[in-house]
Amino acid sequence: MAQGPRSIRIGISSCLLGQEVRYDGGHKRDRFLTDVLGSFVEWVPVCPEVESGMGIPRPSVRLVRSGDDVRMIAERTGEDHTRSMRAFSRKRVAALRKLDLAGYVLKRDSPSCGMERVRVYAEGGMPEKKGRGLFAEALIDGMPQLPVEEEGRLNDAVLRENFIERVFAYRRLRDLFRGRWSVGSLVAFHTAHKLQLMSHEPKAYQQLGRLVGEAKGMDRDELRSRYIEAWDDPESPGALPMPLQHLATAEAHQRVRRAALAGSPTAAELTVTPVGQIVGRMNQLRPARQVVAEMVDEYLDTVERMARLMEDTEKGA
Numbered sequence: 001m002a003q004g005p006r007s008i009r010i011g012i013s014s015c016l017l018g019q020e021v022r023y024d025g026g027h028k029r030d031r032f033l034t035d036v037l038g039s040f041v042e043w044v045p046v047c048p049e050v051e052s053g054m055g056i057p058r059p060s061v062r063l064v065r066s067g068d069d070v071r072m073i074a075e076r077t078g079e080d081h082t083r084s085m086r087a088f089s090r091k092r093v094a095a096l097r098k099l100d101l102a103g104y105v106l107k108r109d110s111p112s113c114g115m116e117r118v119r120v121y122a123e124g125g126m127p128e129k130k131g132r133g134l135f136a137e138a139l140i141d142g143m144p145q146l147p148v149e150e151e152g153r154l155n156d157a158v159l160r161e162n163f164i165e166r167v168f169a170y171r172r173l174r175d176l177f178r179g180r181w182s183v184g185s186l187v188a189f190h191t192a193h194k195l196q197l198m199s200h201e202p203k204a205y206q207q208l209g210r211l212v213g214e215a216k217g218m219d220r221d222e223l224r225s226r227y228i229e230a231w232d233d234p235e236s237p238g239a240l241p242m243p244l245q246h247l248a249t250a251e252a253h254q255r256v257r258r259a260a261l262a263g264s265p266t267a268a269e270l271t272v273t274p275v276g277q278i279v280g281r282m283n284q285l286r287p288a289r290q291v292v293a294e295m296v297d298e299y300l301d302t303v304e305r306m307a308r309l310m311e312d313t314e315k316g317a
């Protein structure tokens, strides 16, 4: 596990790391998270049910609709844990806000940790998969810009790559706005990420460019959230494939590195590596021939895609 002052911290449901904290004393270790992504990040594990005092083993709980509210009820005993779980979650999220997290991986389907489509039972009726775990709800409400995903969705290569890209972008934005920052450092950041931002949302890139021009005296939270929205936009065409990411950012990276070598402290802050995207791709063993063939296909697709983006941007300029 990576650690140290510059390590990337990601919160995680403890059972995904193999900790035996589930209601039956088991775990749900996820090998991609522990063996691959875990080499590059520092995990901050949280088990809301154990930390809020429910013990191991414990009766399993589920979400039950009660009027406009959703309650967390123990299946066997009927004990209502809603109040204690909500109070615990508020406090725990407040503590997590101080830990400089860059992302969070939640356990799917859990009445505590599930991010979406968690079963909610009508009293005495059938469940609907429309709920969110109580801890996940407090986390997402309390840290709305934080990149959050479930381990199940991370099995999808596109979602996994997008999550890792958002984690690294979020971290770089936080670094940029930590302490004192200048319009010059914002301009350098904007330039270094130009094509990456354009690949997600060309219009937002142009709007952000105007914002950078007016940034002096602006609130840093407002600036940061505008960038994060550009990366997170649900209408966004998604992350660029790896070869194009390099193609798109190579020139900017070279300029930033040259300035860093020449002694610019601002440029040194902006030097980045593509580790996030590489980790996102490390999920199985494949023949080198297949990997190279896919890279060539992706290169051709993405050159076409970039040409279309440039054309659209020029038309909109």
Ligand code: SF4
Pocket (backbone or CB within 6 Å): 013, 014, 015, 016, 021, 022, 023, 046, 047, 048, 049, 050, 107, 110, 112, 113
């Ligand atoms: S899903 Fe969440 S509450 Fe349940 S065992 Fe895992 S970490 Fe604990």
